[in-house]
Amino acid sequence: MSKSIQYPDIFDELKTRVREAGLLERVPVRGSVEMIAILVCMVAALSSAALWNPILLGLFLTLLFTRSVFVSHDILHTQYFKNKALSKKLSYPFSALILSNSSSWWDHKHNVNHHTYCNIVEKDADIRALDGAFTPNKGNKPFIKKHKHLIFWGAMFFMFPAFIAQSYKFVITRKLWGEFALMLLHWPLIWGTLVYQIGALDTFIVALTLNFVLSPWLAFGFITNHLGCETFNEKEAKNLSWMELQMRGSRSLKGGFLVHWFYGGLNTQIEHHLFPKAPRFNLLKVQKMTKEFAKKYNIPYFETTPMMAYIQINNALKEY
Numbered sequence: 308m309s310k311s312i313q314y315p316d317i318f319d320e321l322k323t324r325v326r327e328a329g330l331l332e333r334v335p336v337r338g339s340v341e342m343i344a345i346l347v348c349m350v351a352a353l354s355s356a357a358l359w360n361p362i363l364l365g366l367f368l369t370l371l372f373t374r375s376v377f378v379s380h381d382i383l384h385t386q387y388f389k390n391k392a393l394s395k396k397l398s399y400p401f402s403a404l405i406l407s408n409s410s411s412w413w414d415h416k417h418n419v420n421h422h423t424y425c426n427i428v429e430k431d432a433d434i435r436a437l438d439g440a441f442t443p444n445k446g447n448k449p450f451i452k453k454h455k456h457l458i459f460w461g462a463m464f465f466m467f468p469a470f471i472a473q474s475y476k477f478v479i480t481r482k483l484w485g486e487f488a489l490m491l492l493h494w495p496l497i498w499g500t501l502v503y504q505i506g507a508l509d510t511f512i513v514a515l516t517l518n519f520v521l522s523p524w525l526a527f528g529f530i531t532n533h534l535g536c537e538t539f540n541e542k543e544a545k546n547l548s549w550m551e552l553q554m555r556g557s558r559s560l561k562g563g564f565l566v567h568w569f570y571g572g573l574n575t576q577i578e579h580h581l582f583p584k585a586p587r588f589n590l591l592k593v594q595k596m597t598k599e600f601a602k603k604y605n606i607p608y609f610e611t612t613p614m615m616a617y618i619q620i621n622n623a624l625k626e627y
Contacts, residue, residue: 317600317606318548318550318581320600324600325593330589331584331589333584334588335387337586338378338382341374342378342397342401345375352364353504356505361505361516362513368517372406372467373521373524375405375406376406376525376571377571377572378401379398379408380417381587382394382395383410383414383417384584386585386587398410403492403493404493405493406470407471408471408490409486410486411478412477416473416477418583420432421433425557426536426556426557427540427552428538428540429540429541430541434533436459437458437627440623440626441534441535441620441624443540445626445627451627456621456624463530464518464522465518466522466526467517467525468518478490498510528570531560531570531574531616531617532557533556533557535558535619535623537555539552539556554577554607555609557580557609558576558577558610558619559574559576560611560612561613566613567590567591570613572587574613575590577608578593578597581593
């Protein structure tokens with residue numbers, strides 16, 4: 308990568324183009340429609356649970372839970388509403404009540420640490436997954452080394468409960484008792500209702516179906532974002548502009564609308580990191596502008612197919 312490129316100046320040019328195209332404007336109406344649709348569908352599904360086959364109900368709830376993850380993510384990035392406090396409050400029905408996850412935990416872990424220190428080993432906990440297997444600072448735990456593929460790929464099926472556990476640990480440690488109470492409401496509202504409607508056995512089938520579809524759906528989406536990409540230590544990162552750090556540490560995925568829907572917009576990861584407040588609905592347009600811009604200035608743009616991303620991740624894992 309050419310050292311003559313002045314990334315801050317170049318980024319200002321790209322940002323101006325994207326802003327002038329109206330792609331950074333919040334989408335309160337479209338966002339609200341999606342939020343209301345999820346809540347209405349959730350109430351309808353729980354109310355009519357007795358009419359469903361439990362596996363089909365589990366699959367439908369998986370769809371609603373997945374969209375809740377993406378909506379909560381977008382709200383906390385203030386993609387729908389400019390007011391941060393309002394956005395956090397609006398995230399609670401999705402993060403706390405539907406998912407039993409903590410908005411505060413996600414905001415701290417993702418919006419603050421990850422987006423600010425993308426792929427900086429000492430700062431970004433996401434890139435230190437599996438004993439630092441994807442960083443130069445690899446650990447040396449014999450058991451993990453021996454079973455690394457089983458542990459890593461197997462963990463994909465338990466991401467949702469892992470998120471719940473991390474959320475509870477965060478709110479209890481930080482003494483966020485109000486949010487803790489909202490998260491606890493998830494259990495009687497969702498699972499208590501289902502037990503009442505369809506009984507314990509069918510509820511268990513719903514829960515198994517949901518977890519073992521939802522967890523890999525989320526996990527196989529999240530891991531493509533940065534694992535197997537360049538990583539940096541703090542000293543190296545100080546010599547990088549913000550734009551260079553985000554672009555070199557992120558991977559976007561090829562594909563059109565269906566890929567964009569499936570990955571919740573995270574397939575346009577480079578664009579999301581450059582413009583975290585840009586609404587998910589606009590990111591494919593932002594991606595087109597970013598790729599044209601990168602080509603104009605001969606800036607490397609890291610993009611692969613989803614399958615190639617998984618191959619790259621597995622190859623990086625082999626080096627551990």
